[in-house]
Amino acid sequence: MMSRRKFLILTGAVAAGAILPAQISAKTQFVETAEEVRAKRRWAMAVDVSKCTECVKELVAKTGNPEVKPPCVVACDRENNVPEFEDKRIDPQWMRIAKLKLNKPSVNPEEFYIPLLCNHCEHPPCVQVCLTQASFQRPDGIVVVDIHRCIGCRYCMIACPYGARSFNFRDPMEGLKEVNPEVPMRAEGVVEKCTFCAHRVDKAVAEGKEPVPACVEACHLYGKGALTFGNIKDPNSKVSQILRDNLAVQLRANLGTDPHVFYLKLGGE
Amino acid sequence: MIGILFGVIVPYIAVAIFVLGVIYRIVNWANSAVPLKIPTTGGQQKSLPFIKRTIYDRFDSPYTWWETAGRMLLEIFFFRSLLKNTRYYLDRVSQKDARWLWLFGILFHYSLLLVLIRHSRFFLQPVPSFVEMLSDIEAFKGVFIPQVYISGLAIVAALFLLWFRRIFLSRERTLSLPSDHFALILLLAITISGNLIRYFFKANLELVKELLANLMIFNISKAAAIADQIEPIFYVHFLLACFLLAYFPFSKLMHAGGVFFTPTRNMPNDNRARRHVNPWDPEPTAPIFTKGITVAGRTFKSKKLDWDTYYEMYRDQLDEIAEGDYMIVPEEL
Amino acid sequence: MAVEFKKINGDSLPYFALVVILAIVTAAGFYAYVLDHQIAGLNGLSNRVPWGIVNAGIPYFIGLSAGSLIVSALAGVFNIKKYKVFSRIAAYMAAAWIIAAILSIALDIGKLYHFMNAVRYFNLTSIFSWNAFLYSSYFVICSIYLLVQFEEMDRATRFMAGLAVFWAVLVHSGTGAIYSFVYSKELYHSALTPPMFIVCAITSGLGLLLANLYFTFRFTKRELDPSLIRGLALIFAGLMMILGYFLAVEGLEKGYIPALHEAVQFVFLNPGASIFWSFWLLIVFGIAIPIIIVLNPKTGYNLKWISLAGIMHAALVFAERFYLIVPGQVFPEEYLPGYELESLHTLEGYIVSYTPTIIEWAQIIGLIAMVYLIYVVGVRIFALIPERAVEEDVDVEVVKE
Amino acid sequence: MYHKRYVIPLILVFLIGFFTPYWYNAMAGSFGYEPELKKPAGECVEDAKWMASNHMLLLQQWRTQGIRSAAEGGKIYHSFTTGKEFYITINDCWSCHTDKKEFCDQCHDYIGIHPECWDCHYTPDIEKPHYEGIDGLSKYFS
Amino acid sequence: MEEAPEKIEIRQRFPSWKEMLKPVKKFEEGRVSYLSLPKQVDSEFFKMPFGDVERSLDDLKLPDNWKEIFLDAMKETLEKNRAFKLFMDICVRCGACADKCHYYIGTGDPKNMPVARAELIRSIYRRYFTPAGKIFGELAGARELTEDVIRELYYYAYQCSLCRRCSLFCPYGIDTAEIVWWLRRMLSRIGLNQRFSTISIEASARTGNHLGLLPGGMAGAIQQGLEELKDITGFDLHTYINKKGADVLFVAPSADYFATPHWFVMLGYLLLFNELEEKYGITITWSTYASEGGNFGTFHSYEAAQLLNSKIYKEAERLGVSFIIGGECGHMWRDKHQFINTMNLPPKHEEWKRFWEDPDLGEIAEGLRGIRFDSYASGEHGWIHILEFVAALIEHKKIEIDKSRNDHWVATYHDPCNVARGMGLIEEPRYVLRNVMNKFYEMPEHTIREKTYCCGAGGGMLADEIMDLRMRGVMPRMMAARHVFKKYGVNILLTPCAIDKAQFPTALEYWKIPIEVGGPMEMVGNALVLTAFGEKPEDRQYDLRGDPIREGSGGE
Numbered sequence A: 001m002m003s004r005r006k007f008l009i010l011t012g013a014v015a016a017g018a019i020l021p022a023q024i025s026a027k028t029q030f031v032e033t034a035e036e037v038r039a040k041r042r043w044a045m046a047v048d049v050s051k052c053t054e055c056v057k058e059l060v061a062k063t064g065n066p067e068v069k070p071p072c073v074v075a076c077d078r079e080n081n082v083p084e085f086e087d088k089r090i091d092p093q094w095m096r097i098a099k100l101k102l103n104k105p106s107v108n109p110e111e112f113y114i115p116l117l118c119n120h121c122e123h124p125p126c127v128q129v130c131l132t133q134a135s136f137q138r139p140d141g142i143v144v145v146d147i148h149r150c151i152g153c154r155y156c157m158i159a160c161p162y163g164a165r166s167f168n169f170r171d172p173m174e175g176l177k178e179v180n181p182e183v184p185m186r187a188e189g190v191v192e193k194c195t196f197c198a199h200r201v202d203k204a205v206a207e208g209k210e211p212v213p214a215c216v217e218a219c220h221l222y223g224k225g226a227l228t229f230g231n232i233k234d235p236n237s238k239v240s241q242i243l244r245d246n247l248a249v250q251l252r253a254n255l256g257t258d259p260h261v262f263y264l265k266l267g268g269e
Numbered sequence B: 001m002i003g004i005l006f007g008v009i010v011p012y013i014a015v016a017i018f019v020l021g022v023i024y025r026i027v028n029w030a031n032s033a034v035p036l037k038i039p040t041t042g043g044q045q046k047s048l049p050f051i052k053r054t055i056y057d058r059f060d061s062p063y064t065w066w067e068t069a070g071r072m073l074l075e076i077f078f079f080r081s082l083l084k085n086t087r088y089y090l091d092r093v094s095q096k097d098a099r100w101l102w103l104f105g106i107l108f109h110y111s112l113l114l115v116l117i118r119h120s121r122f123f124l125q126p127v128p129s130f131v132e133m134l135s136d137i138e139a140f141k142g143v144f145i146p147q148v149y150i151s152g153l154a155i156v157a158a159l160f161l162l163w164f165r166r167i168f169l170s171r172e173r174t175l176s177l178p179s180d181h182f183a184l185i186l187l188l189a190i191t192i193s194g195n196l197i198r199y200f201f202k203a204n205l206e207l208v209k210e211l212l213a214n215l216m217i218f219n220i221s222k223a224a225a226i227a228d229q230i231e232p233i234f235y236v237h238f239l240l241a242c243f244l245l246a247y248f249p250f251s252k253l254m255h256a257g258g259v260f261f262t263p264t265r266n267m268p269n270d271n272r273a274r275r276h277v278n279p280w281d282p283e284p285t286a287p288i289f290t291k292g293i294t295v296a297g298r299t300f301k302s303k304k305l306d307w308d309t310y311y312e313m314y315r316d317q318l319d320e321i322a323e324g325d326y327m328i329v330p331e332e333l
Numbered sequence C: 001m002a003v004e005f006k007k008i009n010g011d012s013l014p015y016f017a018l019v020v021i022l023a024i025v026t027a028a029g030f031y032a033y034v035l036d037h038q039i040a041g042l043n044g045l046s047n048r049v050p051w052g053i054v055n056a057g058i059p060y061f062i063g064l065s066a067g068s069l070i071v072s073a074l075a076g077v078f079n080i081k082k083y084k085v086f087s088r089i090a091a092y093m094a095a096a097w098i099i100a101a102i103l104s105i106a107l108d109i110g111k112l113y114h115f116m117n118a119v120r121y122f123n124l125t126s127i128f129s130w131n132a133f134l135y136s137s138y139f140v141i142c143s144i145y146l147l148v149q150f151e152e153m154d155r156a157t158r159f160m161a162g163l164a165v166f167w168a169v170l171v172h173s174g175t176g177a178i179y180s181f182v183y184s185k186e187l188y189h190s191a192l193t194p195p196m197f198i199v200c201a202i203t204s205g206l207g208l209l210l211a212n213l214y215f216t217f218r219f220t221k222r223e224l225d226p227s228l229i230r231g232l233a234l235i236f237a238g239l240m241m242i243l244g245y246f247l248a249v250e251g252l253e254k255g256y257i258p259a260l261h262e263a264v265q266f267v268f269l270n271p272g273a274s275i276f277w278s279f280w281l282l283i284v285f286g287i288a289i290p291i292i293i294v295l296n297p298k299t300g301y302n303l304k305w306i307s308l309a310g311i312m313h314a315a316l317v318f319a320e321r322f323y324l325i326v327p328g329q330v331f332p333e334e335y336l337p338g339y340e341l342e343s344l345h346t347l348e349g350y351i352v353s354y355t356p357t358i359i360e361w362a363q364i365i366g367l368i369a370m371v372y373l374i375y376v377v378g379v380r381i382f383a384l385i386p387e388r389a390v391e392e393d394v395d396v397e398v399v400k401e
Numbered sequence D: 001m002y003h004k005r006y007v008i009p010l011i012l013v014f015l016i017g018f019f020t021p022y023w024y025n026a027m028a029g030s031f032g033y034e035p036e037l038k039k040p041a042g043e044c045v046e047d048a049k050w051m052a053s054n055h056m057l058l059l060q061q062w063r064t065q066g067i068r069s070a071a072e073g074g075k076i077y078h079s080f081t082t083g084k085e086f087y088i089t090i091n092d093c094w095s096c097h098t099d100k101k102e103f104c105d106q107c108h109d110y111i112g113i114h115p116e117c118w119d120c121h122y123t124p125d126i127e128k129p130h131y132e133g134i135d136g137l138s139k140y141f142s
Numbered sequence E: 001m002e003e004a005p006e007k008i009e010i011r012q013r014f015p016s017w018k019e020m021l022k023p024v025k026k027f028e029e030g031r032v033s034y035l036s037l038p039k040q041v042d043s044e045f046f047k048m049p050f051g052d053v054e055r056s057l058d059d060l061k062l063p064d065n066w067k068e069i070f071l072d073a074m075k076e077t078l079e080k081n082r083a084f085k086l087f088m089d090i091c092v093r094c095g096a097c098a099d100k101c102h103y104y105i106g107t108g109d110p111k112n113m114p115v116a117r118a119e120l121i122r123s124i125y126r127r128y129f130t131p132a133g134k135i136f137g138e139l140a141g142a143r144e145l146t147e148d149v150i151r152e153l154y155y156y157a158y159q160c161s162l163c164r165r166c167s168l169f170c171p172y173g174i175d176t177a178e179i180v181w182w183l184r185r186m187l188s189r190i191g192l193n194q195r196f197s198t199i200s201i202e203a204s205a206r207t208g209n210h211l212g213l214l215p216g217g218m219a220g221a222i223q224q225g226l227e228e229l230k231d232i233t234g235f236d237l238h239t240y241i242n243k244k245g246a247d248v249l250f251v252a253p254s255a256d257y258f259a260t261p262h263w264f265v266m267l268g269y270l271l272l273f274n275e276l277e278e279k280y281g282i283t284i285t286w287s288t289y290a291s292e293g294g295n296f297g298t299f300h301s302y303e304a305a306q307l308l309n310s311k312i313y314k315e316a317e318r319l320g321v322s323f324i325i326g327g328e329c330g331h332m333w334r335d336k337h338q339f340i341n342t343m344n345l346p347p348k349h350e351e352w353k354r355f356w357e358d359p360d361l362g363e364i365a366e367g368l369r370g371i372r373f374d375s376y377a378s379g380e381h382g383w384i385h386i387l388e389f390v391a392a393l394i395e396h397k398k399i400e401i402d403k404s405r406n407d408h409w410v411a412t413y414h415d416p417c418n419v420a421r422g423m424g425l426i427e428e429p430r431y432v433l434r435n436v437m438n439k440f441y442e443m444p445e446h447t448i449r450e451k452t453y454c455c456g457a458g459g460g461m462l463a464d465e466i467m468d469l470r471m472r473g474v475m476p477r478m479m480a481a482r483h484v485f486k487k488y489g490v491n492i493l494l495t496p497c498a499i500d501k502a503q504f505p506t507a508l509e510y511w512k513i514p515i516e517v518g519g520p521m522e523m524v525g526n527a528l529v530l531t532a533f534g535e536k537p538e539d540r541q542y543d544l545r546g547d548p549i550r551e552g553s554g555g556e
Helices: A004-012 A014-018 A020-026 A034-040 A049-063 A071-079 A125-129 A155-159 A198-207 A214-222 A238-245 B002-030 B055-060 B065-078 B100-122 B129-138 B150-168 B170-175 B178-199 B205-216 B220-229 B232-250 B252-258 B307-313 B315-323 C013-038 C053-077 C081-108 C127-150 C154-180 C193-219 C226-255 C258-268 C274-295 C303-330 C358-381 C391-400 D004-018 D020-028 D048-068 D104-111 D134-141 E017-021 E066-080 E082-090 E102-107 E114-129 E131-140 E147-157 E165-169 E176-189 E195-207 E215-233 E260-280 E302-319 E331-343 E350-357 E386-395 E417-421 E427-436 E464-473 E475-488 E498-510 E520-527
Strands: A043-048 A095-102 A111-117 A135-137 A143-145 A227-231 A261-264 B086-088 B095-097 B293-295 B298-300 C339-343 D076-078 D085-087 E239-241 E248-251 E284-286 E323-326 E383-385 E411-413 E492-494 E516-518
Touching (some): A071 D134, A125 A135, A238 A261, B002 B205, B002 B232, B002 E082, B150 B170, B178 B232, B205 D048, B252 E082, B307 B315, C013 C358, C053 C193, C053 C303, C053 C358, C081 C193, C081 C226, C193 C303, C226 C258, C226 C274, C274 C303, D048 D076, E017 E114, E102 E475, E114 E176, E165 E176, E176 E302, E215 E239, E215 E260, E248 E302, E260 E498, E323 E350, E323 E386, E331 E417
Parallel strands (some): E248 E284, E323 E383
Antiparallel strands (some): A043 A227, A135 A143, B293 B298
């Protein structure tokens, strides 16, 4: 039951009410600022191309299907609710496998397989061009699409040098066989791409564990362990060690985007 | 206590005043006679078959019932007369279009319509899908939470524009009476308080709908109990709206009903095809003046100039004309 | 005698028929949009070619808009009195085309009702974001420019004309930059695009305006002096030559890079693809023949021929937009130089075909019809067209002042 | 009264229009209908009454922090009414409000608001099988 | 406006709303109409309440209980006229009408805005008839009825020409003419009448026409016209007057019998009638009893209008005509189109009935078969405008026209307000003019057709004592006329309205625009080839003004 006094002061509470939404955020104190995170963590992935090639070749041989999906891709699709459609032109892909061959067959006629995924560039062109700041780079380096903001202009797809982004031409719900509650599904008319399994990363960080994206986990579990994920700001992490020991190649490094997916052992041992 | 007073008693009174008041005004107008058929003709009449009438003429100078109805509908839905608005310049030959008033008027009235349709969600159960569809279309769905309804903001803007006309244009300032400002301020207060509830001080809308549902079925004790739980900011909006309802029938806002009665618009221009009968002089055998009019107890009666009187008065001249067999020929020089 | 602008009567049957036809085509365009978004797979887009001809509509319409506006502003900015007769109609067309441009963005984006996000979360580094601002402000400037013309406020008109031209240049550079600043696609990346855009915009807008003026004056049975049009036609031809020059420079520059040899060959010398045709048709029918028409003394003074040249050029500038937008996406990028790459699960590494479907064409045609609907209704509501456009009339006024 | 032929229908139209809720609700048979919420177990992040009016603001704040922050501190929500802290994850609400139909939809249907959250977001009502984690993938590679 | 007279100075004032409620005490010179004298309003045939005393504005000499009488009259009006009551209630004071009034444009007097003019009486209405006005008084825009207010009401009621231009632009169709008309009626109940219109009303009530012409005078005037026509055409023409058994009764405004630009129009009528009679055998008669088409009663009150127009149907019945043709007049057509058959019982005699059962002119004269008046088909009206009639004759090629006879005229056409906005006769005159002359140009679009500007002298405003007001009111029309004069070299302003024809010569002189005034029927008369008399197109040497026709036009 409301008292008369309360009613009267509430007329004066106009000002207090106006800042209600602001209050919610004002009270939230960050135990760890963005700058601190930036100094502490930068996620990256290293791909051992020889192991990867070995794995895919084995699978192709086993199934006889030249378009077979290796464990990493399957895990990515399931984990992130990536829909599957028949039509290759509009089928969204977060992670996919590409076949490489050197231009000079006389030197090396062998084919290699590499996974292609979002490179989580240090200077991501997609973030530069996004109209609505829907694509953004988190302080820990992961580039994410905030689909609440995406308007589907597809400028980021044009700008991305790696073709890492997919547009939802159809309602993704139609192409889903099972659902992972941890990751939101996307709607028709927005752009999506690999997030380095940001939900897994955040959960692991909060629990103080080493984060492992789904593809990496699946690669180790079912594949040859070609993928390595970790924090390159930490010199002791596995990724740092591997990158120290090997010559790493970045895709289209000449553009200066500084991608954070590194390919090792390109062209064999 | 406040809940009962503002949440129960006031709305009942306001609705009663509104409904009875509007009916009273309509009946009151209908009680007056329409002595003459006086449409304002804004275009070519229906006349000889070779005189072309354009579609605009049909609506501006209607001849049939349908054309008249069309004229009224265009008037009501598109404010067609205001659309003809021009402004006169003393120093120029030409006149310019000045349709701002039309634009602001349309903006306000259609926003109001949308706002009212959206408010029907508080009265109708289940909420009709077209109401939801309209709300979704006008809101930037998903961009702002809560949704931002364009009509809700546009109506405030339009009211301010209409009010600024009255404040800043010297001619309009001269014309405006306090009641004109008052109506605008009242509407502004309602719309602004509505927007405040929507975007800043949230009220529990579910309780609001429950309150209204209980009021509708006269479940007063339940309504009063619910009314007490609703946030006070709601009552600012609600009370003002109730006041508007009660104020409506007795103010110029009644133009909403009056526009249907305008004799210059709702009559066809078919005087020559259908005779209009004056209800208070249905059989005019002789002019009223010759029957005499009574003012303050005294009767003033004019003499009737019928042919016989006339003939008596000018007998010689008329006879002379008759002698010439009613024919005039030029005089032989 | 001063130029007097007058509304048309607009009560004849052909007029209503025209309005109805345009309205139907417009409605069909919007219906195509609805279909496009409800049923997947009706358009020719894919994850490799996400921008098609609906997107090409943006630069195309913007170009038509600017071309119109610059004609309009000639009178104001450079004080060329004789073009004052066309200033209203041109400014009005400019405003109408910008609406079409904004709508073609609206038809193109995936989540239309989220568009306010672009305002709410304005991204300073995004050229598209700036363009959204430029387009809307450009529309406002056009409207104010038109308004001050209606109100015959001479000083304000000159000021607004200047501002409008400045803004038009800005908008065009911006639109060009949307494409040319994309450094990840070599066929897009070019510093020449923004200036070429401005030239191309003026020629296409001017070309269409010429035809527009001819037909409007003809249908309203008003007098139009060929010598006035001739002046504009010469400007038109001159700018088309500059456009041709720009195209040549850019093509040759691209062809000079060994890395792009394959792509350039694909674009210019591959008659199997629509891109080849879009380019060469533009060169031949969109530039060469119109220039010949205008410069040939036999045809260059004839309003019919000039408007034919204008229409040809304006129509084929759409091919130029196609040639600008599509090849960069169709031709695969090289992720790892020295290696040939083929994706197992997507279309990366392949040349992807993009053929606009009828649904996409319907949207573009619907927008064009909408602009003409706005125009046809506009000449009835507003005093846009001069009672007669004859050079002597205009000259007399110059003498008087 | 003159023109009864027009005036009486006009009054009737006015009355029918103004009293739309009566005939509409009578036709729908929903006079006095009130939604019944299934009271969830457990403690909410904010006071229930505050939530009834302001939950949309909370959810917006929740989602922005949840997506945009990489630092774990950025993912901590401080309750406005109770002062407690909560770590933001995507499916927190479902832990107590187990039934969307009996909770969310009750009020939303009543007021006629249908937010687009569930176009993408998981709800317990969703009919598709759940993903079982990486370990469950073995069936694809056996 | 390089050549506009220096003397006109428009002082625009924008007082506060409170000041607007206060009655104006100081009346501008040249804008106040004189009050009626007893001989006009206390005459035998036109007896108005309290008309027996001579009044002036300084000394109104109102009856003792004038307030009661006025309010009673107002109450009666509210009951008797829905338009008045509605217009009292629904105005929202949006201001759309404000600059539509030519008197407001010309004078700048804020109370001349149509809305403010209506507000003068509306404030009284609020004070005495609405609860808000009774309670809140001035705040609700209400004011007491005092003698000053009455004076002000009179002052502004007679600054309106009842042209209805404001009504066209009002979103609710509020017709200030209607308000003012009934206000004048209320004022007449306490003895306040305008002298100029009551002179004419009284004369018309007594003699049948406004000029007070006796039958002999009228016959003489027509006869003189016939003589003049003989000089011009060389033919012996004739016409009928008061002829029983004629086919058609013709009613013209009485000014046509004497006044100058009107005169040529009458010659045009006579030529047409003779041609028709000679060729087709249709007889058209004038009447001395119904010798007046105009009706100054429509400027005064419902009853006065009825008093004056009641004669015509009676006369039609007496003469046994089939229908009535009306001449060129503006307010006459408001009266004849919208009022007359409501205010009177239409004639019921046989010829009339027979004709309107099948309104084809072939029923009267076989040669004219095919001209049908189906749109007016009703035995209860029976009026045809002379220009409609001529348009039909031209369309059916029943008369022969030689356009070139009007080549020395470059004409423009002014729509009389009542004909355009009270009747909708817009295209017919243009049709006629395009067919009888080669050089016809329209004035600017917003000053013609239904948006036409008033001549500033309608509604009883033709009085000489309000010359200042008249010249201010005519300004917009003159600006438009000057525009076409400069642009096309127009040398005649045609208008089918007697009051316009009286006002425009004065106004054109005042505004220094060297063009003539005339009526469309004059042009018809010029161009009409009297084939029935054996006239050839090239025979006519002089136009109806006596000027040589082909001089200066053919050669150059």
